[in-house]
Amino acid sequence: MxxxxxxxxxxxxxxxxxxxxxxxxxxxxxxxxxxxxxxxxxxxxxxxxxxxxxxxxKKSNLIGLIYAGEVNVEFNHPFFNEVINAFKNAVGQLGYDILIFSNKNFNNNKEDYLARCKHFQLDGCLIIAGEHIEDAINTLDQSDIPCVGVDIELKGANSSYVTTDNSKISSKVVEYLYLNSIKEVAFIGGQSDSIISNIRKESFIHYMNLFGMSVRPHWLKYGNYFEDSGYALMQEILEKPPYPQVVFAVSDMMALGALKAIKEAGLKVPDDIKLIGCDDIEACRYSDPPLATVKQDKDKIGKLAAYMLHDLINGKTESSSVLVDPELVIRDSCLIDNNVTINKRG
Incomplete structure (x- = not known):
């Protein structure tokens, strides 16, 4: 028995x-x-x-994982994949399992995320930001279900969020280039209505103006964070000279696409055009040349999200937000002679 x-x-x-x-x-x-x-x-x-x-x-020890947005990220997205792995390992040690929301019939039948959380008696949710966030996410955020967002600002009484300090991402790039006498810089961003991308864009423009570096409107491009858009937008930039000295893309995937377009045009990186990405995904170390980037501490973001959610579930903390500092990592794609002291990695 x-x-x-x-x-x-x-x-x-x-x-x-x-x-x-x-x-x-x-x-x-x-x-x-x-x-x-x-x-x-x-x-x-x-x-x-x-x-x-x-x-x-009165706890299920189950955490819901939600990829939010009408245009959402996928499991193979290199940045979020590393964040989720760090989160998974941390919550596993805290005694939780993860339930991934994948049944689209809930949305088709007008049942939102909150209904699903209650159906499965979830203790809390991790919300990964996409684009065009649906109203159901806001409803969940304002509920009594503890939630932590990654790259999405949650405002509910039982919610917190963690993200890289996106303003600093651009400021570190522009400051480094200014200190090395580079002033002609193109910007490849995400969707034109992407909150994260626009924070990086506005910071880029602010610091370019602050240092007296001209911002050329035809060098401000908008893509979708993936390689194909970086490739296409770099082709647009190369349609008409003069070319920028440096191209800064807000994701490594777009930067790798831009690298391919530059090579196909018969130009060399970094001799003709220098290139900087963002995220520091694994592929950066193995591209030719290795890609300079702004590192987001994916392991730290995932672990923070896990412990913050655990504390919310157990009533040990109030709603809060954490901004994680980025780190500029210069590799061969943006090497500059006689440059200032930097963090150079393989």
Whole structure:
């Protein structure tokens, strides 16, 4: 016969709630009582079922993973893939499993994310930002379900978010170029209505103007964060000389696409045009030449998201936001003679 938490409680002479607290190491349980419960568990080989544990603790130990937006990211997106891996490892150590929202019939039947969270009795949600965020995300954000967003600003009383300091991404690039006497810079961004891309664009323009570096409107381009758009937009930039000294793309994938277009035009990187991306994905180290980039600390972002969500679920913190500092990493695609002190990596 399969034992239940009530059976264990009866054998130990305690309440089911006490057994639950002992198993989850919560509450103030005396050593004598704790040892008695643990002895019964060990002697019987009891392993709580998912439903029993959920009923006893009022927690499912399940986290929902939502890729938000009408235009959302995919599992193979190199930046978010690394963030999710770090998050997965951290929440796993904290005792959670992850449920990925993939059933589109919920949306088709007008059932939103909040309904799905309640259906599966989720303890909280991690929300990964896409573009054109649907209203259902705002409803979830304003609910009592603890949520943490990555690259999306959440404002609910039970929500927090973590993102790279996107303004600093552009400021580090422009400052580095200015200190090395480079003033002709093109910008390849994400969608024209992308919140993250526009923060980087506005910062780029601000610091270009601050340092007296001319911003040419025909060198401000908008893509979709992926290689094909970087390739096409670089071709547009190369249609008419003079060419920029440097091209700054707000994702490494677009920068790699731009690299391909530059090579096909018979030009050399960095001799003719220098190139800087953003994210520091693994491919940067193996491109030819290796791609300079602005590193987003993906491991730190994922771990922070995990611990912040855990604290929200357990009522240990209030709604907050964390901005993670980026790091400029110069590789061969943007090497400059007699340059200032920088962080150069392989």
């Amino acid at each position: 399969k034992l239940t938490i009530k059976d264990i409680a009866k054998m130990a002479g305690v309440s089911p709630g006490t057994v639950s607290k002992v198993m989850n190491n919560t509450g103030s349980i005396g050593k004598k009582t704790k040892d008695k419960v643990m002895d019964v568990i060990e002697e019987t080989g009891y392993k709580p079922s998912f439903s029993a544990k959920s009923l006893a603790t």
